[in-house]
Amino acid sequence: MYNNIKYKKVGGSSFLNNSVASLDDIQVASSRDIQVASSRDIQVASSVSVPTYIQTDPNKEIFALSDIHGDIHSLIIVLRDLAGVIRKKTDFSFNNNIYDTNLEELLNMDICNSDGAYVDDLNYEWVPSNDSYIIIIGDIIDAYRNGIYGMKKYRSDDYEHQYPQIEIKLLRFINALNNQALNYNARIFKLFGNHEVLNILSTNYQEKYIFPTDLGITNYYRGKTRKTIFHYGNEGYKLLLEGECRCLLMLNNYIFVHGQIKGQNFIEFEDINNIINTSTDKDKIISVYEYLDGPDNENSVLWSRDYGMHEYIDEIDQQSFCSNVYSNLQTFVNGSHILQKYHSEYRKLKLVIGHCVQSTSSTDTTKSIKNTTFTNLENSSNNIRQITSAPSESDYFNIDKNLIFGITMDCHDYARKNHTIFKVDIGASRGFDNYKDYENIFDSPNQLLDEKRFLYSRTPQVLKIKNNVEQIIKSTIKNTRIHQPRYYYEDTINYNESLNKLQLNSGNYLKKYLKYKNKYLQLKKLYN
Numbered sequence: 001m002y003n004n005i006k007y008k009k010v011g012g013s014s015f016l017n018n019s020v021a022s023l024d025d026i027q028v029a030s031s032r033d034i035q036v037a038s039s040r041d042i043q044v045a046s047s048v049s050v051p052t053y054i055q056t057d058p059n060k061e062i063f064a065l066s067d068i069h070g071d072i073h074s075l076i077i078v079l080r081d082l083a084g085v086i087r088k089k090t091d092f093s094f095n096n097n098i099y100d101t102n103l104e105e106l107l108n109m110d111i112c113n114s115d116g117a118y119v120d121d122l123n124y125e126w127v128p129s130n131d132s133y134i135i136i137i138g139d140i141i142d143a144y145r146n147g148i149y150g151m152k153k154y155r156s157d158d159y160e161h162q163y164p165q166i167e168i169k170l171l172r173f174i175n176a177l178n179n180q181a182l183n184y185n186a187r188i189f190k191l192f193g194n195h196e197v198l199n200i201l202s203t204n205y206q207e208k209y210i211f212p213t214d215l216g217i218t219n220y221y222r223g224k225t226r227k228t229i230f231h232y233g234n235e236g237y238k239l240l241l242e243g244e245c246r247c248l249l250m251l252n253n254y255i256f257v258h259g260q261i262k263g264q265n266f267i268e269f270e271d272i273n274n275i276i277n278t279s280t281d282k283d284k285i286i287s288v289y290e291y292l293d294g295p296d297n298e299n300s301v302l303w304s305r306d307y308g309m310h311e312y313i314d315e316i317d318q319q320s321f322c323s324n325v326y327s328n329l330q331t332f333v334n335g336s337h338i339l340q341k342y343h344s345e346y347r348k349l350k351l352v353i354g355h356c357v358q359s360t361s362s363t364d365t366t367k368s369i370k371n372t373t374f375t376n377l378e379n380s381s382n383n384i385r386q387i388t389s390a391p392s393e394s395d396y397f398n399i400d401k402n403l404i405f406g407i408t409m410d411c412h413d414y415a416r417k418n419h420t421i422f423k424v425d426i427g428a429s430r431g432f433d434n435y436k437d438y439e440n441i442f443d444s445p446n447q448l449l450d451e452k453r454f455l456y457s458r459t460p461q462v463l464k465i466k467n468n469v470e471q472i473i474k475s476t477i478k479n480t481r482i483h484q485p486r487y488y489y490e491d492t493i494n495y496n497e498s499l500n501k502l503q504l505n506s507g508n509y510l511k512k513y514l515k516y517k518n519k520y521l522q523l524k525k526l527y528n
Contacts, residue, residue: 084130
């Protein structure tokens with residue numbers, strides 16, 4: 001268990017032995033006396049307080065997403081419109097064709113000192129009797145991209161997806177919904193990404209991902225700056241750990257981790273999860289975070305991109321790549337009594353990862369990047385969501401073949417119906433928006449096709465798992481444009497006749513604009 005991790009103090013600080021390269025000092029037993037207790041539809045190891053492996057009913061629906069990066073609208077679209085696990089409370093009207101103005105009102109509230117009229121659940125509620133699991137595979141926070149990406153609000157230094165204390169509100173929203181979900185045997189699981197850890201440790205990379213106007217605020221939230229709010233013991237850190245936050249989670253034969261597993265053993269992750277969530281030894285906890293951190297560590301489970309960057313893997317070495325993945329999966333299960341059934345069946349394990357944006361296979365026009373995704377479209381007429389399923393196909397971006405790369409997969413069987421790796425980071429946050437992509441759409445001779453290339457590939461989407469079968473559920477472009485507002489994009493379309501094809505044909509769509517936005521459009525028309 002986690003007490004088996006040895007740590008030492010040097011110069012007043014605590015760290016794991018060989019913390020850069022491996023967890024050699026974790027004592028790994030070849031077997032353990034682990035009891036499995038069942039309750040309703042779930043079995044967990046009773047000898048650990050924060051289970052890393054959970055065996056649940058295969059009929060339970062599991063939804064996996066990652067890399068929200070501070071874009072709360074993207075998360076709401078996934079939970080409300082794609083997974084169907086939340087809904088607006090009955091006291092508040094909601095129409096799918098109209099932007100949620102009550103949500104906008106709450107998000108604009110400044111809660112640095114007190115909540116006032118703010119509510120954590122943003123007037124959403126978990127759908128009663130829905131027992132689904134939601135897995136958020138890291139990088140919940142850090143919505144800014146060093147000035148390279150993102151669109152600013154009109155006459156403002158703030159960005160379109162920026163609100164006061166937005167990352168705090170995002171975590172409070174997740175935690176509030178999770179508390180509701182628990183009443184229905186449902187759950188939202190939070191996992192660490194590299195961005196959570198770099199904020200906890202306040203590394204040199206941190207400031208590149210914080211909104212500049214937030215960096216200049218001395219009281220970002222409850223007396224702390226944005227740079228320190230996620231430090232150990234501060235309010236942001238407590239929100240991150242509320243309801244538990246894991247480095248890795250295994251549900252049945254699915255392994256969820258932000259980056260990858262590369263030579264690590266299940267028991268190591270079990271120990272890490274319990275140290276972070278249950279230990280009161282600050283030095284030991286910080287030692288674990290220092291081990292998890294490290295963009296230069298090729299074995300880092302949070303930073304390494306070997307599994308996710310498909311452009312580095314061509315068809316020639318595909319077999320070698322997958323053989324290496326299976327070897328790492330075999331190492332992962334070895335020595336764990338609770339995973340004994342997978343010692344000889346490790347090829348049945350599946351890995352779901354984030355960290356590596358897959359939509360670049362669609363959006364990067366400077367080079368051709370092959371990738372793999374599902375091509376069977378199950379519901380072409382739905383105005384809110386679209387569902388694709390196996391078989392998969394590997395090729396370049398191709399609208400006719402439905403090869404629009406968001407969520408992708410790797411290491412498939414002959415029939416392309418079973419895959420070992422699923423990659424769910426699709427760059428859905430508006431923190432990745434940029435003028436170049438917009439111009440590529442506006443200047444294109446086929447604007448609708450390139451809107452699919454540059455926006456639909458990044459539309460909010462989620463991997464659904466049920467009975468060991470996967471589906472990709474995507475928000476339609478119309479639904480995304482209504483509920484994940486891109487004001488610069490819409491303004492440009494509405495005031496250029498050459499872009500009429502891109503205008504949404506729903507009259508209700510214009511109602512999504514807020515009062516301040518309508519005033520902005522009128523003002524800009526005068527200036528033009």
